[in-house]
Amino acid sequence: xxxxxxxxxxxxxxxxxxxxxxxxxxxxxxxxxxxxxxxxxxxxxxxxxxxxxxxxxxxxxxxxxxxxxxxxxxxxxxxxxxxxxxxxxxxxxxxxxxxxxxxxxxxxxxxxxxxxxxxxxxxxxxxxxxxxxxxxxxxxxxxxxxxxxxxxxxxxxxxxxxxxxxxxxxxxxxxxxxxxxxxxxxxxxxxxxxxxxxxxxxxxxxxxxxxxxxxxxxxxxxxxxxxxxxxxxxxxxxxxxxxxxxxxxxxxxxxxxxxxxxxxxxxxxxxxxx
Amino acid sequence: xxxxxxxxxxxxxxxxxxxxxxxxxxxxxxxxxxxxxxxxxxxxxxxxxxxxxxxxxxxxxxxxxxxxxxxxxxxxxxxxxxxxxxxxxxxxxxxxxxxxxxxxxxxxxxxxxxxxxxxxxxxxxxxxxxxxxxxxxxxxxxxxxxxxxxxxxxxxxxxxxxxxxxxxxxxxxxxxxxxxxxxxxxxxxxxxxxxxxxxxxxxxxxxxxxxxxxxxxxxxxxxxxxxxxxxxxxxxxxxxxxxxxxxxxxxxxxxxxxxxxxxxxxxxxxxxxx
Amino acid sequence: xxxxxxxxxxxxxxxxxxxxxxxxxxxxxxxxxxxxxxxxxxxxxxxxxxxxxxxxxxxxxxxxxxxxxxxxxxxxxxxxxxxxxxxxxxxxxxxxxxxxxxxxxxxxxxxxxxxxxxxxxxxxxxxxxxxxxxxxxxxxxxxxxxxxxxxxxxxxxxxxxxxxxxxxxxxxxxxxxxxxxxxxxxxxxxxxxxxxxxxxxxxxxxxxxxxxxxxxxxxxxxxxxxxxxxxxxxxxxxxxxxxxxxxxxxxxxxxxxxxxxxxxxxxxxxxxxx
Numbered sequence: 001x002x003x004x005x006x007x008x009x010x011x012x013x014x015x016x017x018x019x020x021x022x023x024x025x026x027x028x029x030x031x032x033x034x035x036x037x038x039x040x041x042x043x044x045x046x047x048x049x050x051x052x053x054x055x056x057x058x059x060x061x062x063x064x065x066x067x068x069x070x071x072x073x074x075x076x077x078x079x080x081x082x083x084x085x086x087x088x089x090x091x092x093x094x095x096x097x098x099x100x101x102x103x104x105x106x107x108x109x110x111x112x113x114x115x116x117x118x119x120x121x122x123x124x125x126x127x128x129x130x131x132x133x134x135x136x137x138x139x140x141x142x143x144x145x146x147x148x149x150x151x152x153x154x155x156x157x158x159x160x161x162x163x164x165x166x167x168x169x170x171x172x173x174x175x176x177x178x179x180x181x182x183x184x185x186x187x188x189x190x191x192x193x194x195x196x197x198x199x200x201x202x203x204x205x206x207x208x209x210x211x212x213x214x215x216x217x218x219x220x221x222x223x224x225x226x227x228x229x230x231x232x233x234x235x236x237x238x239x240x241x242x243x244x245x246x247x248x249x250x251x252x253x254x255x256x257x258x259x260x261x262x263x264x265x266x267x268x269x270x271x272x273x274x
Numbered sequence: 275x276x277x278x279x280x281x282x283x284x285x286x287x288x289x290x291x292x293x294x295x296x297x298x299x300x301x302x303x304x305x306x307x308x309x310x311x312x313x314x315x316x317x318x319x320x321x322x323x324x325x326x327x328x329x330x331x332x333x334x335x336x337x338x339x340x341x342x343x344x345x346x347x348x349x350x351x352x353x354x355x356x357x358x359x360x361x362x363x364x365x366x367x368x369x370x371x372x373x374x375x376x377x378x379x380x381x382x383x384x385x386x387x388x389x390x391x392x393x394x395x396x397x398x399x400x401x402x403x404x405x406x407x408x409x410x411x412x413x414x415x416x417x418x419x420x421x422x423x424x425x426x427x428x429x430x431x432x433x434x435x436x437x438x439x440x441x442x443x444x445x446x447x448x449x450x451x452x453x454x455x456x457x458x459x460x461x462x463x464x465x466x467x468x469x470x471x472x473x474x475x476x477x478x479x480x481x482x483x484x485x486x487x488x489x490x491x492x493x494x495x496x497x498x499x500x501x502x503x504x505x506x507x508x509x510x511x512x513x514x515x516x517x518x519x520x521x522x523x524x525x526x527x528x529x530x531x532x533x534x535x536x537x538x539x540x541x542x543x544x545x546x547x548x
Numbered sequence: 549x550x551x552x553x554x555x556x557x558x559x560x561x562x563x564x565x566x567x568x569x570x571x572x573x574x575x576x577x578x579x580x581x582x583x584x585x586x587x588x589x590x591x592x593x594x595x596x597x598x599x600x601x602x603x604x605x606x607x608x609x610x611x612x613x614x615x616x617x618x619x620x621x622x623x624x625x626x627x628x629x630x631x632x633x634x635x636x637x638x639x640x641x642x643x644x645x646x647x648x649x650x651x652x653x654x655x656x657x658x659x660x661x662x663x664x665x666x667x668x669x670x671x672x673x674x675x676x677x678x679x680x681x682x683x684x685x686x687x688x689x690x691x692x693x694x695x696x697x698x699x700x701x702x703x704x705x706x707x708x709x710x711x712x713x714x715x716x717x718x719x720x721x722x723x724x725x726x727x728x729x730x731x732x733x734x735x736x737x738x739x740x741x742x743x744x745x746x747x748x749x750x751x752x753x754x755x756x757x758x759x760x761x762x763x764x765x766x767x768x769x770x771x772x773x774x775x776x777x778x779x780x781x782x783x784x785x786x787x788x789x790x791x792x793x794x795x796x797x798x799x800x801x802x803x804x805x806x807x808x809x810x811x812x813x814x815x816x817x818x819x820x821x822x
Binding site for chain 1: 674679
Binding site: 017127 | 277279281288308310311312313314315327330331334335336454456495504505506507509517
């Protein structure tokens with residue numbers, strides 16, 4: 001039989017010994033657990049980035065996986081810790097919006113507030129509930145304990161105020177959500193929304209005073225240094241620079257406006273855009 | 275049955291292929307081993323930082339875990355490599371002080387000097403005993419070989435010259451030990467020492483020309499940018515800046531002096547501290 | 549029985565969620581797989597660096613290991629993905645030279661072009677064949693599927709234009725191949741070539757206008773700040789600075805010329821070199 005899987009997602013930073021402390025606690029309780037890092041380089045306390053990562057990555061894991069997610073600016077306050085069961089996966093996280101993309105429609109009866117302290121690591125530190133509460137709970141979930149062992153069900157998850165692209169007849173107006181490790185700008189414009197709107201027309205994309213004319217399928221189609229638009233592996237519109245950083249070249253980052261126009265609608269420019 | 279666990283702690287840096295070489299050697303010898311990274315981002319050759327990480331992390335792992343620790347500025351010199359058995363854990367490391375926090379009182383008969391070369395990887399490189407000596411020894415320890423297979427017992431471990439906080443009637447005078455990945459300053463002042471001394475009084479903390487007045491339980495209690503003092507997850511006094519870096523804001527790092535005073539003892543300042 | 553091992557080598561960067569997506573896909577198909585990261589910090593699209601890492605690390609893993617390697621500037625173009633069987637190891641990678649050091653002499657009948665799409669993850673993204681093609685293929689190889697399930701054999705691997713050191717009577721003229729995480733400069737001059745040429749004479753090494761006179765066995769032999777030459781753990785000539793960075797101190801990087809001369813052949817300098 002395969003090991004029960006536990007994934008970890010935190011903002012502790014690459015190489016943080018706090019991650020290893022969580023793993024030690026999990027392995028003490030569930031020695032047969034298989035541990036997989038999703039990432040520990042969520043920008044500190046950036047719940048929106050973490051929610052996007054969980055949405056993109058967690059559902060790819062096999063059914064029965066338990067995901068522990070510690071991006072927790074409210075640690076030590078009264079924000080609850082929740083255990084969520086959804087589509088064969090379990091999630092243990094603070095209820096701060098972190099799970100609102102990966103389990104957007106979960107019913108309150110599949111959400112347990114983690115209140116029963118007999119499984120926690122005592123004394124519980126004021127600043128590290130990831131190790132003292134979430135890790136031991138996740139380990140027992142992975143080992144097969146029923147969710148009701150950890151608290152009461154019936155909680156409505158906190159939602160994020162998540163920007164939606166505005167689709168208008170002559171443009172789509174969206175935003176940069178995050179920047180990946182290559183400096184690519186990931187937007188909130190999904191491929192299917194853009195393609196339905198464009199109906200096969202060529203498009204121009206405006207961002208931070210730049211106009212991108214190169215909508216391509218792959219990085220290899222254009223020479224180094226060319227700003228291009230393409231769809232990310234997760235089917236969102238992405239702005240990139242071939243063998244470079246779009247964040248640096250375009251001077252844009254999270255929340256920057258991204259506007260998609262039809263090529264036909266563009267007046268002839270006197271000079272090519274910079 | 276659960277896999278025997280082997281943890282790795284090095285200063286090779288994030289993503290170093292040398293870590294993967296050590297893992298390959300371990301798995302060749304003990305294919306059933308479960309490998310866990312404690313961290314590979316010990317600042318290069320910083321034995322003190324590594325000793326602190328091992329103290330904080332290693333004892334949380336289950337009994338029977340083998341810990342390989344390679345922070346080894348003296349590689350290739352005559353410094354011995356040791357195998358230590360303590361409280362159900364095994365440690366394989368150069369004898370340079372690295373283990374002096376995690377097994378401070380270990381008896382010489384639980385310390386073996388690793389001298390028997392038949393289990394090493396030959397030819398032994400002059401600069402990478404982690405791969406050629408420590409990894410194959412740790413793998414065999416994890417697989418159940420008795421310590422006496424690897425050398426003679428009866429060695430007194432090297433101790434670090436570790437700064438202790440000075441507790442005086444009117445102040446505690448300590449030091450910054452390390453900086454974590456958030457820029458938090460971790461001091462050598464333990465919570466129980468400070469609380470016994472303070473007897474419930476409010477305290478002020480001086481560091482690098484700044485005076486911190488905010489001694490709080492959690493990060494969430496103060497607005498972004500506030501310098502605060504709190505106890506780290508490992509119960510040491512820690513200086514932090516809410517959603518920022520104390521190292522940058524206070525301009526302080528390892529060895530900086532940290533002074534704790536009673537609030538009552540403070541003369542009224544003419545101007546608030548910078 | 550031990551788990552089948554799958555290693556991952558990519559240029560996705562430390563903490564990239566794309567690595568976790570590949571792991572999720574592998575574990576869905578081969579839940580018993582043991583996953584080991586070789587590194588995800590190959591400099592972006594640096595095939596030469598990746599080829600060197602694979603050469604140094606992959607052969608140390610046990611027989612039967614499957615290595616997935618994703619450094620793929622040509623993703624989405626017609627460059628094929630190959631499956632290679634060599635010396636008991638399997639490799640899944642784009643055919644762009646990445647494997648040309650680790651399996652330099654492999655026969656075309658041990659190279660399969662991965663063309664059978666029934667095992668791929670659909671829809672196949674244009675930019676992430678690592679997740680959609682290479683991960684599911686590697687997982688099935690690890691689970692024991694025969695190579696012929698994935699495509700046709702009989703392909704000649706792409707070779708890199710790899711610089712070779714020039715050995716002349718009075719000097720060896722080589723190059724810096726890569727810089728490691730300590731700033732050490734790894735050259736293309738193998739230990740055995742240099743030692744055969746030097747026949748026991750002392751040597752001088754010129755690089756970027758500096759002359760290194762200190763050819764030592766270990767870092768510990770010289771004081772901090774001294775530029776030294778020694779052999780890397782992988783038996784290549786390496787230029788280092790004790791407790792510092794040779795890349796910074798010497799101002800040299802990949803492709804910099806490295807010249808080895810006999811000490812006796814050096815004219816007396818009027819001034820010591822800088």
